[in-house]
Amino acid sequence: MRGGIEVAKRTAIVVGATGFTGQHLVKQLCESEEYVAVTIIARRNITYTHAKLDVKIREFDTLEERDLEIADDLFCCLGTTMKKAKTRENFEKVDLEYPLRIASLAKKRGIPNFHVISAAGSSSKSPFFYSRTKGRMEQELIDLKLPHLSIFRPSLLTGGRTEFRLGERLAEGIFQLINPILVGPFKGLRAIEGKQLAFAMYHFAVHNHKNNVQLYKAIDILGAKPWEVEEEIPVAREELFDWSKRKDIFVEENKPKD
Template sequence: MTSFRKALVIGATGLIGQALIKQLNESGAYQEIHLFVRKPLEISYPHVNSHIVDFDSLEKSNYPHVDDVFCCLGTTMKKAKSKDAFKKVDYYYPLMIARGALAKGAKQFLVVSAIGANVNSTFFYSRVKGELERDLIELGYPHIHIFRPSLLLGERKELRIGEKLGEYGVKLLGPLLRGRWSNYQAIEGEAVAAAMVQAALTEDEEKVKVYESCQMNKWWNNVN
């Protein structure tokens, strides 16, 4: 990949998004980092430009010319309060942004999906993630990178009681999650962000690549 690249980040205020912005800056490879946000952010990093957008009118947004799009957008059923609202955030927003950025020349789309994503899943959450993966691939990007983390670890701005309880449980079971169960090991948000940056800057001829928690954890452990 060429140096001095340009990136667009969606979901910059989340656990992975915050880590991603920091790591993109520290990589030295990006001369411009654009953010699509709902309201102004206090960002102290250089090379970062925030764009206030209406996520319900993404087709009218002014998309910057970028090389790589990083999508860390996602919500929970509890926060969304309905299946339609959940699908709007986790499916329609990422897909609309992918279309808009592709039309402006983006070459790579890197998206945080979830373990178990499958269009045929009986679970609504997993099925929506699978539908997003499928439809992103069909857009025709030269490169699509799909990251499927298990339970995310890290300090969030919002308290998610269910995830906190799950975090304690997974930490206790962690040593037992080996072999085919290794992808269910919890993973730090920073580790996912690091894997996204590494994938974006690695030359690869494959059009579609999927990264599971086990692989991302190995990368993270090798650099820490």
């Protein structure tokens, strides 16, 4: 129940739940009122447990349609780095091939909403391999003509990674200094915490747009806010029993017209 409005119950699948943003997203979905069941598909188990959570250990290379439950939303949080992938081929497998394969299976399974993490500056025509790969992923997902596709393009992601990445740590330090002065048209350049990206994915999944393809840029991700529930203001006892201030409780009988 949000603001007095009954919310339809949803189910979700999360792929990439062991990653930085995926871990936050799984927790967000499980602890939300809107989702009654959350399934993760991963190559290894996670430490987080919850009554709503079901874990399936699978290899993405051999993933089949039957491995996907019927669900309202499939969240794809897969992503790697060149340092971990070591080769461009391995990088493309995680950031391009796997998302496309999973999206295709989701379409066949009848899952209506596919949500995926891309990156700011993604373009299939980019001179940079990382941005070009992300751009290709976006375009090929669009070409699949999914019922509803949400693409999230965050800027630099920050906030408590277990894996040490020197370049990103240095960038985080710089953005901590300049984030406060990035206002107005420059707000979209701010660094984004992984937890905020996870919340935005959940938030926009629940408040689904009608477009077949929806692109969320950094400024949209930063702008996602929790529901504001209006608190009931207690009425003082002396006012509660001051009948002169509570005329609304009396019903005046209809008087016959002359």
